[in-house]
Amino acid sequence: MSEDQSGIVARARGGDVTGVWLVGARGSVATTVVAGCAAVAAGLRPGVGMVTETQVCAQAGLPPLGSLVFGGHDTVEGSLPKRAEELAGQGVLPHGLARSVHGELAAADREIRVGGPLPGERRGDGELIAAFAADIEDFTARTGAARTVVVNVASTEPVPPPGQVRLPASSLYAAAALRAGCSYVNFTPSTGIRHPELAAQAAAAGVPWAGRDGKTGQTLLRAVLAPMFAQRALAVRAWSGANLLGGGDGAALADEAAAAAKNAGKARVLHDTLATVPEGEVHIDDVPAMGEWKTAWDHVAFDGFLGTRMVLQTIWQGCDSALAAPLVLDLARLVARAHERGLSGPLDELGFYFKDPDGPTSALSEQYRHLVAFADRLGGPA
Amino acid sequence: MSEDQSGIVARARGGDVTGVWLVGARGSVATTVVAGCAAVAAGLRPGVGMVTETQVCAQAGLPPLGSLVFGGHDTVEGSLPKRAEELAGQGVLPHGLARSVHGELAAADREIRVGGPLPGERRGDGELIAAFAADIEDFTARTGAARTVVVNVASTEPVPPPGQVRLPASSLYAAAALRAGCSYVNFTPSTGIRHPELAAQAAAAGVPWAGRDGKTGQTLLRAVLAPMFAQRALAVRAWSGANLLGGGDGAALADEAAAAAKNAGKARVLHDTLATVPEGEVHIDDVPAMGEWKTAWDHVAFDGFLGTRMVLQTIWQGCDSALAAPLVLDLARLVARAHERGLSGPLDELGFYFKDPDGPTSALSEQYRHLVAFADRLGGPA
Amino acid sequence: MSEDQSGIVARARGGDVTGVWLVGARGSVATTVVAGCAAVAAGLRPGVGMVTETQVCAQAGLPPLGSLVFGGHDTVEGSLPKRAEELAGQGVLPHGLARSVHGELAAADREIRVGGPLPGERRGDGELIAAFAADIEDFTARTGAARTVVVNVASTEPVPPPGQVRLPASSLYAAAALRAGCSYVNFTPSTGIRHPELAAQAAAAGVPWAGRDGKTGQTLLRAVLAPMFAQRALAVRAWSGANLLGGGDGAALADEAAAAAKNAGKARVLHDTLATVPEGEVHIDDVPAMGEWKTAWDHVAFDGFLGTRMVLQTIWQGCDSALAAPLVLDLARLVARAHERGLSGPLDELGFYFKDPDGPTSALSEQYRHLVAFADRLGGPA
Amino acid sequence: MSEDQSGIVARARGGDVTGVWLVGARGSVATTVVAGCAAVAAGLRPGVGMVTETQVCAQAGLPPLGSLVFGGHDTVEGSLPKRAEELAGQGVLPHGLARSVHGELAAADREIRVGGPLPGERRGDGELIAAFAADIEDFTARTGAARTVVVNVASTEPVPPPGQVRLPASSLYAAAALRAGCSYVNFTPSTGIRHPELAAQAAAAGVPWAGRDGKTGQTLLRAVLAPMFAQRALAVRAWSGANLLGGGDGAALADEAAAAAKNAGKARVLHDTLATVPEGEVHIDDVPAMGEWKTAWDHVAFDGFLGTRMVLQTIWQGCDSALAAPLVLDLARLVARAHERGLSGPLDELGFYFKDPDGPTSALSEQYRHLVAFADRLGGPA
């Protein structure tokens, strides 16, 4: 694709444009989202990993990938095309892809604004929310987007200490989304829209939202394995895990308070599926040498008939951004379409995508059935 | 339990007795079934591993564990109490259990008859069927059982060579079950009731049956993992596996034709769940040093977004008999109850238990829903 | 063995007796040492796991297993025969063994004295040392042992906080051993004889000693794998590990300061073998459901030719006490013999057995060569 | 590097040139050898994986990497620069490297000759040997190489059926090497110089040789783990393994007779190190989706003290060509130097590199010591 065929203008032709505003827009996930959307839209790659590209969503009236335009906030400098080259060097993006979608990367790059709070930030919460909301509104207006969905893919925040008065950054962005009349997705374990201070505003906003913390690796596995043990009436005694990862996410999770936020979600699936909480801990290690790749080892000690001790171990070796990006695209499309259809509030039917969903958790296969039903509803008569 | 509290007479008091006729009655699975049933019935151990002991079956009207009486065919000598001691030495049965349930083991042992074909067998198919059916009818009459369910837990047979005229042993036993008016469960990959020669007789018999090949380890895992990949639209490229096991089952599966029978079932779950059959082989190795324990390693190479290569590996370390026995008890109770309720023909709703079920395969969680619905139906109004 | 054939008196007949004084005498390792020594001495089991039972030690003049008598200190109540039954229930000791060696267990049990410091302890360091030394001397005198070796197999202590004035318990016992003229082995990561306050006394004592921290599982593997990478000039980037264990050792290592003591030894082998310290952490999790069994997972990310990223993972599933006990017996015999031969000071040649040896660490195979040479020296002309 | 700085002429300047003649010159290993040699010689990459680039070989007088010139035989068409691009796409060669060393790849490509036997081959053994030898002599003359070492990195041949009269291809090339007065390395499990028909000629040739079958992955691990078990007197009961690989090697080993050749070498290390041959099989599966990557899983069941059952599992995930290439370069340099020093016959000291070495096998660390001693000898006074 040459520059003049790509970007905002080209896409807007022939129909509605939907805005996707990425908080953490220069991160690995965000970069993979923008590059991957362009590659799949252009037919360079199949839509592997996106449920929204399968038959079950064919009638849901979702915005086509080619109609999405990207912008966002970040607190660091850099350029998306360069980030994409780095990711290709790590094996996250295939050879040559960054060059093929350079136009789209550059277009998104031009729509990235400086977020906050910045080091030594002097603006108060109100000022920051107003500034963020203005950026989002500008983007929507400038691109002519029918609506914009704000997606949090910024670094995981530490669990806010009890008694903290200021809103965490993720909640500032959520408040800005609400103020700008946008739907909202929280792909991270940060607080976001779940902050008690935002409850009233969220209820009044009339927009849909979904969260929290994308379910990509170890927790995805747990969401099918824990139900298996429960359905077979096998007694899980201990479920232990270790995660090794590098990249920006690894560095962020080296902070113990940030890791705690992540682990709460991981534990929830066990708690909700098995009757009891088994013994065992989960470790998240920052291993820079792993780069964008992650290894998750799980060790499940369970009792079979008559108390016989047995063990299941799983080793998951994946590229986190490549697992996350298709889910982000799915969520952006589904939530934007829900917004279009006038739905509002937490979208419980999207538990399929999250470690710590808004509604009750359950087995992945049940969550999948809810998702399919939701897609039917989105496509059904108003 | 002292001898006089156990055994047939004691159990018959206070209600109906249900007969369970085990083909392969001196094997590891059969021994664990008899010992485990007695232990759980007596409250010595919790009913871990049996769905029929959970809430979902509470209203199904199943025969209580304490009302089951056991007998069966085998072609080898030996005594069940001694087999149970051997299994305890291997860690399959807990310390001291064999002694506690000695009475029940001895009682079942007295009801074991010599099966066939024996080495140098001269009897024809018809004679063998008649002899087996007579043994089963005698057992039912002598124990006063309201009905008997015949369960095949004998050694896996080789896949019958094309053009073989004689019925395989498993089909002789299935024919005998039909002739004796018994319901039937095939827990092995052998042909059993699926032989074309038995079709007419089976259709006319008015009894229910279920099969084939208990789903205990690697295939159980595949039944939850393959749907996960499918639901997440991830492209499985290769699924490879190795199984190490000893014991009688290991020795039987060292025969390539027997292993082929086993592997067909293992492949089916992938074929039915994923759109395509991925690359990869499955090996079954006889490793006598493993005794009754089994290790199954699976390696799944899959593509994520934009073709990124990822890998999932699983290692399952279990005791096969301890995994199989609760399923055999579940099946015996469910199929006996179905018989009581007048159901007949293949019970498609029991796919939860089998590698190669009578009905269509599907994800484990769907199979579980069918099972729960079936339990409701068994307990519902006539 | 009946009671009258076993125990101190029987063993003393026909030759020298060597005393083995176990600090932590009621622990899992100690119990396995006493039971296992009796079982192998009586020919009930082969001497698997003991280098001292192989050809390389045949001419070293080591005390025969049947000539060892056991006693020790512990701070908890209980009986060795009962501990042995518990270990059999966990699969550490084979079925029926505890009964066969009941006499030896009871004999050792009678030689266990209350150690310290006890909760609310009022005795000062000097008093404790004197009391411990008196217990050891009594034991030596009463059993007629030619000499006694003191072996620390007590719970791992926390790393002493800087500036602590009192000696840690392990150093009190080491001081008592020196005062009683005994040789000494520290099988734990605790301080023991390495305390600076003991340096002068140790140098003057004229006895040999060895330590620290038995090398049984993950570190044993690292001692052969790290040299492999080094010899092949492969660049190890990150070496991460997780250990799951229950039992008393699991509970003790749940204390972070105790785990820190353990981890220091584990890291040393990498540091000493590879030119650099790779990235990666080691976790030790207390998982009570694992009982006496341990699982250690290691993940090694390394670079091959031209920087290609590769991974080695190892999973070690063992019973710690069954790995430790033969090493304790080896060490007791080797150090007692060294004492007999007049050797004194740290025995650098025993690095084969330790995570954090007195001498320089090196590859296991070199350590083995040193051990073999040491055995030759022990058996050689005076 | 531009074309005119690279290639034969440039390298020849300033000193001796050593020829490396690769049989299988268009394969993955050969391509990685040529590209990697150029990259390391030019300082683009460190010499990871080559013992000959470490201190222990610094004084051995080996030919510098920059002085090696490459040629070879193959039976397929293609171009090395294109093969290198393909390998980069698979992650074997780093991004951009193929372009940087294009000159060297093209230079080697020009020196590749058509080997044999070709499909429908009419030439007899003698003709083929003569033709191959002439190609090698031409190469040596044209490049002005002081000497040439012939290295077999062609596809693994099936084990020759008993009674086969014709020489296998690998032995034709070995005979050609001898006729051309070249030293020889067999990096594959094929017969090569070990054919009985070649014995007399080899003995008379006055050249050194080394083989057989490069030790890169699973067998490398076994060469350190089996000695560990032996040194610790632990009883290995069963050692099982599965290998998944794609690429040309995977396809070749899908042939059962070829896999048998490979497996013989793998078994030897266990046989030679442990007193007994443990139970267990090794599987080699062709999994095209794995491309040039290989996963090897090993499962070792062993007995500890008192017969306690324990398990070690290893998972090795590597890129075979990247593991093999530095060994090929090491061998070429060491054998060429041995030739220069006048050594002849099988070089037993190079067992470090082979699964099935000419001399006795032993633990890797001992083999390493022999290698170090050999390097000293190569550099020592004549």
Ligand SMILES: NC(=O)c1ccc[n+]([C@@H]2O[C@H](COP(=O)([O-])OP(=O)(O)OC[C@H]3O[C@@H](n4cnc5c(N)ncnc54)[C@H](O)[C@@H]3O)[C@@H](O)[C@H]2O)c1
């Ligand atoms: N990749 C997955 O599989 C996965 C799954 C679940 C959740 N997540 C979450 O997604 C998030 C992104 O992951 P990643 O791998 O892209 O991380 P990354 O470190 O590569 O990117 C995070 C980006 O957020 C930016 N950022 C930090 N604070 C910000 C702020 N206050 N305002 C705006 N931008 C800010 C950073 O500068 C960075 O560019 C993480 O929170 C991660 O936990 C990822």
Ligand SMILES: NC(=O)c1ccc[n+]([C@@H]2O[C@H](COP(=O)([O-])OP(=O)(O)OC[C@H]3O[C@@H](n4cnc5c(N)ncnc54)[C@H](O)[C@@H]3O)[C@@H](O)[C@H]2O)c1
């Ligand atoms: N254990 C599991 O997890 C599991 C799962 C699925 C299927 N199965 C199947 O269950 C069966 C039993 O397994 P097991 O471990 O108990 O094996 P086993 O070898 O211990 O027992 C099999 C018994 O069948 C008997 N037998 C053989 N031929 C017979 C014949 N013609 N008539 C009567 N008896 C005969 C044998 O003598 C033996 O006692 C096998 O077919 C196995 O494949 C087991």
Ligand SMILES: NC(=O)c1ccc[n+]([C@@H]2O[C@H](COP(=O)([O-])OP(=O)(O)OC[C@H]3O[C@@H](n4cnc5c(N)ncnc54)[C@H](O)[C@@H]3O)[C@@H](O)[C@H]2O)c1
């Ligand atoms: N098993 C292995 O593989 C292995 C390897 C290396 C080191 N070790 C070390 O060996 C030690 C023993 O392990 P274990 O599994 O037997 O543990 P355990 O908890 O079963 O036994 C430890 C015993 O020490 C006693 N003890 C604690 N404080 C004492 C004191 N002050 N004086 C006297 N006795 C005291 C405890 O009461 C207990 O009986 C641990 O320090 C462990 O780290 C074990």
Ligand SMILES: NC(=O)c1ccc[n+]([C@@H]2O[C@H](COP(=O)([O-])OP(=O)(O)OC[C@H]3O[C@@H](n4cnc5c(N)ncnc54)[C@H](O)[C@@H]3O)[C@@H](O)[C@H]2O)c1
């Ligand atoms: N890579 C490793 O770790 C490793 C380790 C040990 C041994 N090996 C052996 O090295 C060899 C090469 O492996 P590869 O991955 O490069 O395989 P490959 O399939 O990529 O290359 C083999 C090459 O040999 C050529 N060839 C086949 N028959 C020939 C003949 N008669 N004359 C000349 N050329 C012929 C083929 O055309 C091909 O180009 C194999 O035998 C393999 O088993 C590799």
Ligand code: NA
């Ligand atoms: Na993740």
Ligand code: NA
């Ligand atoms: Na240990």
